[in-house]
Amino acid sequence: MSKSLEVLLLDDEPIVGRRLKPALDKIGCHVEIFENPIEAVARIDEKEFDIVVTDIRMEKMNGMQVFEHVKKKWPRTKVIIITGYAKMELAREAMEKGIFDFIAKPFRPDDLRQIIARAAQALGTPIDLTLIKD
């Protein structure tokens, strides 16, 4: 009935996509996974995602640049940042600039799902986490 949540997931470490995709599928997200930020940004230019989850430190481009790009193109999209280590300056900078939230590795898929649920609610298209078909 309700449209599934369009999520773009960007992290240059394969483990992230590999473990998150099934977890997010289960809550009714349609996930596109990218390991290359250039490709991800190109895709963002083509399509409006509801939620973009991106790592903050990647070799070719950092997460904040991705965020700026998303913000300009699709202001409605909620962006969530994955950090590899809690860096206070980055957290501060990111929060001021308007990212929705951030999560630090290592984390459990469910932790991210909670944040995505909040983002979905903020978008006006809430998802029901109790309906997880495990």
Next chain:
Amino acid sequence: MHCRAVYGEMIMRILEKFKKITHKEPGIRDFCIQTIRFRKLLENARGLLALLADGNEKVLGEYILDRHYVTSLIDSSVERLGMMIYDACVLVPEFGETLYTQYDRHKRRAGELISQNSPSATKDMEANTNISSDPEYRLLSDVLTWLNGEPSDPGSTVIDFMKQTFVRVLKHIDTGNNSTIELLLSNNVSKAPGSNMFLLDLWEDAVVPSVKPHSPYAINCIPLKLLLMDADGDNLSPLLDDKNKTATWVATASEYQLSLKILEPDCSFHLEATVSRHEPSDFIFIFADTTINTENILPQGFHTEITNYGQLAWKLDTASKDIEDSLISIGRNLSPKTV
């Protein structure tokens, strides 16, 4: 159990038996600093245990982690171990060379783990196909083996090294020749024969204080009160079940911390406790000679280790109430009430 409030009658009576060591005693400052340094050693060891526990939790497979997590686990472990070893060297300089030689071996192993590109898969990992496909997990399991896996020879894991260091250091500072405590006690015991229980304030007695005199019950020490709460003042210290009453008690106290040594000629018992109602800080740590039957002393819930030199036991990361109750039990067990 809010012990901060009232002094029970019983506790007062017991405390009066303690003789107060004051700043006028020689060597007391060094003794206090040594006690604080030993606590730092424990704190660093606790940090190492926490790292191990964290790694163990993550390896169960549910987490999304990156290589950075694993390498930083390695680095942190090396750093913590180094801090522990440093403390041990300060406490017992004679052990310095051997300790650092062993430490350097572990450092080299850590370096190998970090620069490994394709770590070997261990037997356990093959069972779980989910894990073996991720190099991060494979590396993590190698790290955990290095930290606390099955030792092919004793002392080769980090935790083994840690345990051995504890016992050797403790034995040396509590019972070695010319140990700080021996000097301290010999002076006191000779001055006041017959008294065998000593109490000092860790911070107040170390240097020349202000004018205020200190009596034993002026010391506000929560863990000590808990320990004595259910104890029988007339029957303290039967460590070896044979009513040997020549044991010496030395209690070093501050508001939330207690360092207690019970020393008999061939046997020693050491207890460290922090009770502050701040759970990350609270703990009980015990070292007991091999001859002591700790089963009669310790209540449930302690992690125990047996080594050649003695037994280790500790309780941490649990509710403050649990720590408090444990102290009361231990105190009771150390001095069972004569019916």
Next chain:
Amino acid sequence: MPFASENTAMREMDYHFRFRYETLRSLLNKNGGALQILSDLEADLNHIHYYDERIKRSIRRLITEILLMAQELNLLTKNRHTDLYETIFALRDRTDMIFKEGLSAADQPMALMISGIEKKPDPALIGGKAFGLYTLSKFFSDLVPPGFVMTTAAYNLLLEKNNLSDRIRILLTNLDVTTDRDQFKSRTQTIRRWIREAIVPEEIEKAIREYAEKISKTFPDTLWALRSSAVLEDGAHSFAGQFDTELQIHSENLVSAYKQVLAGKFNDRAVSYKIHKNIREIDTPMAVLFMPMIDPVAAGVIYTSELNATESDTMAINSVPGLANRMVKGEEPGDTFLVSKKTLPKLIKTIPASRDDSSTTKADYIKPEKLLEIAELAIDAEKKFGFSMDIEWAVDKNEKVHLLQARRLNITPSENETEGLFKRGKDTLPTLEGGTTIFPGRAEGPVIFLTPETDLSEVPDGAVVVAQQPKTEYAPILPKIAAFLVMEGNPVGHLATLVREFAVPCIFGLGKNLKILAGKNIISVNATKRAVYTGIRWPGIRESVLARIASKNRHEKTGPLYDLILKLNLTDPDAPSFKAKSCKSAHDVLRFMHEMSVRSMFGFGDAQKRGWKKKSKTLKTGLPIKFQLIDLDKSAMPGAHAVKPDDVASLPFKALWRGISDKSMPWPDRWARQMAGMPADFRETILGGKRGPRRASDTNYAIVAADYLNLNARLAYHYTMVDAMVGPGTENNYVHFRFRGGGASDENRDRRARFLESVLRQSGFGVDRRGDLVTAWRRRYPQNDSENSLEILGKLMVCARELDAVLKNDMDVKRYADYFLKGEYDIFS
């Protein structure tokens, strides 16, 4: 047999060096940790009460670390500093006494009534406004509406339960060095949002409900007024209008209005007011006052003295029909009534809001008798309180007068008042004239000449200080002096900036003639007119000067713990007073130990030790720089007696060397030019080497291990120390840097230090600058970032040599910092 014992000796020496290295590392690690605790404490003490359990824990932890560091320092220096122990144990003793005096957090109530209570409330718990109201209600119990206050304990609980303390602290750190207005605004906005979205703990909600219900019994169906009551609002700083007030609140909306008022504490007016007034705290604990709203026919404010006169016999009443809040905010003009300040006050003059004198006054919403009634009450209040006040009042439709707020009145002496008091003035000529006004104003006081021997702590409050040069080390006395006169001095210098910040009347450049003031006792200064007079020129000025100083000083402290823990007294390591005995605070002890340990590392390179010389290797390089290297864990350098930089297997050393040897570094040319024609031994002296007048101590030593570098260099009178740990991981990594510039004038040294500070900060370092000593650090960064930092340090070390030549004035500091950061190094030659 001799071979075996030499082996043992070598092994023991190896262990000995190793142990020193590990001791230093341990000390530095602890130092970094301790500085972090200090910095967190400073931020926390701003909005958590000092007797909070968290503060106690932090402080005890800090003191324990300091004690262990002292043991380590003594291990490093062969027990040269055992006198530190007494100081440290005393610190613990005294802080314990302070904690015993404080209340435990569990005893602090969430809410308190402000009237009808027996026990005097703690102003730190309820804030200045609420306390003022409490006092007012004691004197005028039937005139002050009943109210209650949600205490600072409630505020703390709300922050704690929502995990806001850390987050707020992060955003507010370094806010006072932010020159970017936008960043300032956005940070305060973020904090306000967090507070508005916070979840209110049940105890707080319950307390609000219960107390509101209690009052509703006497005031059924009332609307509420919520007002901020901050802890510093005790009169000396008015904070007038700086926080939010919420009016006309329905009882079901009290909780969200409460959050709104709390959020208002972080609006940028409030934050910048504090910064402007040089209040150390960035934010202060806040309580919130809840009062039932009066439905007034008239309301306003009465000032018991005219604002611009120290003594006057008139009072001013401002008034509007209805609610007064818009008038108080300055959004609406009120009618002004001047009333004579006598036992039987009389209405003297009416100034209607429209400022139209010709029309008859339209202020018919309030009768003159009511105004006089209010005036009498105000005079009475002034007598009872003992100082001039501004009091908010309201008159309801039953003609009852209510008093709603009372504040101490800030009277600032204005420049214009001099006209009336210039009695003797006209005929007396100034003793001195001229110079440049750094900050205007008038002041008077006993004259004190500053010399190198002067102990700054002995300078009395209210002194007029005379100095030859405006040295930055005089900064500590600025808050307490009446005026500052300097013979030399650049109006754009660092101390000049501070003078303006502290608003001290000041003249620079008065010249050597200032010496004629030496025999005088009291002098008067008119910094606006750049004139100095002997004797007392303006009666009454001294009192206002002392009042200004007193009010400033009162807010410098954040509580009894400030002096014991945070305050840094030992600022000058070269001063003879830089001793263990002079350490009064924990911060002093840390500073002292850091300095001593770092100094001992210079001694690490003492070539007197036989083994040292044997062990070290010469660095082979074409650059005019001499280094002896010591391999700490026998892995860094292959065999031989000399080694090429590429062969040194030390990550941090390699990184630093990349910076030093970078092709774009300016020195080879300049060196050649500068040195051409100089005698050889002079060259050696400048560069450091074996043939200088001070022999081996001029050799620059670097101790290396695969992941460690400790370098002590002396390059052209500058002392540099680099201590770094860099490995493939992240957690252990740190880069520490210390620079002390020698030679040159104070101003140059100061500029040099500021240049370094600017470059280092912008390169991601934490920086501490005390005078011309710069300490910088970067901890827990990955290998790449740490190496980059070391490269930058290498380049800085080289470019620093040229700084005296290029930094000619204060504008240059920023310019050259920008050049450096952009990589335009040739500009430094």
